[in-house]
Amino acid sequence: MAASASQAQQISLFEEKPFEREAFALQLAEKASTDKEAARVWALANNKPMRVDDGRQVMELMAVRNGKPVYYITHNSNAAISSAANKVRTTAPYNLDGAGINVGVWDAGAVRTSHQEFDSGRAVVKDGYTTTHYHATHVAGTIGAKGVQTNAKGMAPSASIHSYYWNSDISEMTTAAATAPGQTGNKIYLSNHSYGQGVGWTQGTFYDNRDEFGQYNSEARTVDQVLYNAQYYLPFWSSGNDRTDGTSSSSPVGDGYYKGGYDIISHEAIGKNVMTVGAVNDAVSGGNRYPSAGTYTSFTSWGPADDGRIKPDIVANGYQLYSTDDDDDSDYTTLSGTSMSSPSACGSAALLVEYYKELFSGGAMRASTLKGLIIHTATDLGRAGPDYQYGWGLMNTLAAAQLLEDYASGSLNRLREDSLSSTANPSDSFVVSASGEPFRVTLCWTDPPGTAQSGDDIRTPALVNDLDLTITGPGGTRYPYTLSYASPAATATTGDNDVDNVEQIYVASPTPGIYTITINYEGSSLSGGTQRYSLFIDGVSSDSDGDQMPDYWEQQYFSSTTGAVATADSDGDGTDNLTEYIAGTLPNNPNSVFKVTSYSANHTGGTPFVVNWTTEEGRVYSVSYTYNLKYVDFAPFPDATDLPSSQNSYTDTVSHAVSPIFYRVDVKIGE
Structure with missing residues (x-):
């Protein structure tokens, strides 16, 4: 198939400034090394272990901040059905398996690359750390196990796994991140991080750092900085398993009872630009996808972020996943956790990265496009609209692939990649026609890093470039979903969303007619002068009269979705209207010609x-x-x-x- 991907600003800031990228990666690596050494000194002085691994969870001391230890902690057939990945693996026209896609896996140790599920050297250690670990191997299998044992087959069974130890994760991500389409070798467009930092109760010990729950701190800011400069790279981060930490009778109370179970996601998973993944039970019944069975697990951490942002972003199956183990090359085990839901989503996303590459001749989605695509096509769970338990819903790989298929066929009303400028293009708007069926519009952008916070429940928005999405038409103006930090269990309402870098409007019962979608921004200017965005649309008519000229184009130039006659030459330049549309020229300007x-x-x-x-x-x-x-x-x-x-x-x-x-x-x- 041949199609053209949007080419507006096809490189990222790291691509424009490679020396700054290298310097930043070195700076992060040096900080990680310094922090680790300080942690060793603290552990020795306080008679604390550097690493604890009880076979269920791994804790490793990484740094000491404000006198407090900072620990990293680790947070499939049914998983593929739950995310609908199985529907695009062996089903025409997709037949996807992740071939040619590199997926980074940062974890508590190395992946057992010799396991029988990773044939032909598909799993490779990239940082020299070769001590294998069950958690890393299980995560990697969930992403890309070949399927020697059918029940252990990964989401993307031919994807390549790049294994990294978590010691210098952000520095290594900075170096490995893809920054433009067509990059191969060591570059990655997505990665998985099934771990976080210990906050509150951790393995029976209470750490007095609950202010870090929901906090947009320096770690969240740093990962946002990396992703803003590498806008084709999307990491998937587990939301955490804190709702079962501690007990109701503990003093202080357990994390699951702290704020009613809300506001217990932390650190990198709070970043604006990452994909944060919560865990649900098998969304399966009778061997088929059954979303209503995908209830949240007892352990999965809920949002929001302290500024009220929606976290987690999505959910995926994280309960009782059967996958690879590291005891020998044919070993398997069953594990549960958001550590399992994140690779379920990441591996499914690898199939979408592969499909886009196939459709668009080696092209790649911006991270905002991949993230927005998954959010836009997710199956809503829980309360109507987004919520702080399920985020935007259960990942639906099939629906996402279908949207890409439509876009590749020329339906520009399904997906748009564009940008706003403080000077040249401060707003975008275009028209669509609705027939009365529900329609949905989603806006997503990779936001510049915000100001890091250090206090408890600081409500200052981390959002820097506040883009706004509105839809105007019969019945007035529609606004995006918003959630209430003060009432986290409340159903989403609509209004001005000034905290999220994902906005969505859902029109359940539109009056048939023409609607104008507008994207602009608040404030006097945009940070950086320009903000790229990705827009997704469902449920509107592309060509209601079947004349091969889309409704938005006819409305724009002929004031009606059926106003243009394909064979007519409206501007008298010798070219009929249909040819003008195909050529990309103006049908009402005789001087506009394809040349x-x-x-x-x-x-x-x-x-x-x-x-x-x-x-x-x-x-x-x-x-x-x-x-x-x-x-x-x-x-x-x-x-x-x-x-x-x-x-x-x-x-x-x-x-x-x-x-x-x-x-x-x-x-x-x-x-």
Whole structure:
């Protein structure tokens, strides 16, 4: 299939500044090393262990902050059914298995790379740490086990696993993160982190640091900084298992009773730009996906963040997952936890990364696109709309793949990647038509790092660039979902959301008609001057009259979704309206034409000839040539057929025996 991915600003800040990236990674690595040494000194002085592993949970002392220890703690057939990953693995037209996709796994030790489920060297240790661990191996199997044992088959059974020890995780993520489409080798577009820092009750000991629950602290800010500078990289982070820590009679009370079980997610999982994953039970009945069975587990941590942001982002199966173990190359075990739900989601997401790459000739989604896609297509659980227990709902890989399939077929009304600018483009708006069926619009962006907080329940928003989504049409203006920090168990309402970098509007019973979707921002300017965003739409008509011209285009230029006649030449320039749409030109401006914008000097003396043209999102282009306009048909260049809209030039390096040579550029909608 051929289609064109959106090419607006296709590189990230780290890609533009590689030396700053290297320096930042070194800075983080040095800090991790210094913190670890200080932790060793503290542990020796206080007669505390550096690492505890009881076979159920791992604790490792990483640093000492404000005199308090900082511990990292570790937080499948039914899992694939629950996330609908099974529906895109062996089902046409998808047939996805994660082949060619690298997935990073940071964990309490190394993955057992020789396990029979990781054939042909698919699992590789990337940081030199080779001491295997059951938790890391189980997580990696949930993502990518081959399926030697059917019940242990991972979400993406042909994905490559890049194994890292968690000691210098943020520094290594900075180096490994993909920053543009088409990157291979050691680069990764997604990773899994089934661990967090010990807060409150941990393995029967109470640590007096509950103020860190929900806190946008330095760790959350740092991971947001990395992701803002590497905008094609999305890490999946487990929300934690704190709701079963401690007991109701403990003094202080257990974490699960602290604030009624709410506000017990912490550190990196509180980051705005990560994908935080909670755990539900098997969403399966009779071997089929049954979302209502996917109730939250007893242990999964609930949000919100202290500023009221929605956490977790999504949920996935995290109960009783059968996967690989590290005792030998054919060992397996069953584990439960958000440590299992996060790789369920991450492995399923690897299939979507693969599918996008297939659809768009090696392309890659921005992290905001992958995150927004999963949120937009998630199956709502619990209270209507988002909530602090299930986030946006249960991951639905099939629905996400179907949206990508629609987008690749030319339905630009399903997905848009664009940007706002403080000067050139302060707002975007476009029209859609609704038939009366429910429709949903989701906006997602990778936000700049906010100001780190250190106090208890600081309500200052971590949001920096406050984008706003509204829909105006019959019945007035609709606003996105909002949740109440003060009443965390309340059902979502709608209004001005000034804390989340994901906004969604759901219109349950729209009056048939035309609706205008608008994206703008609050404040006098945007941090960085520009903010990229990803937008998703469901339930609106793309082409209500079936004339191959989408409704939004007809409404924009003809004031009605059925106002254009495909064969008419509305501006008298010799090109009919349908051709104007395909070419990406204006049907009401005779001076707007699809044309070659420039070309090099004559193709003589072995000098290559370069031709350039204008491009439009959703189109593909082909270049052909002839040496006789009257008698010889144009012949396509084999390497210039169905070029994506990201490519607006072609260089002819062939030494032609006959001259002159005539060139032609053709355009069509991507298929």
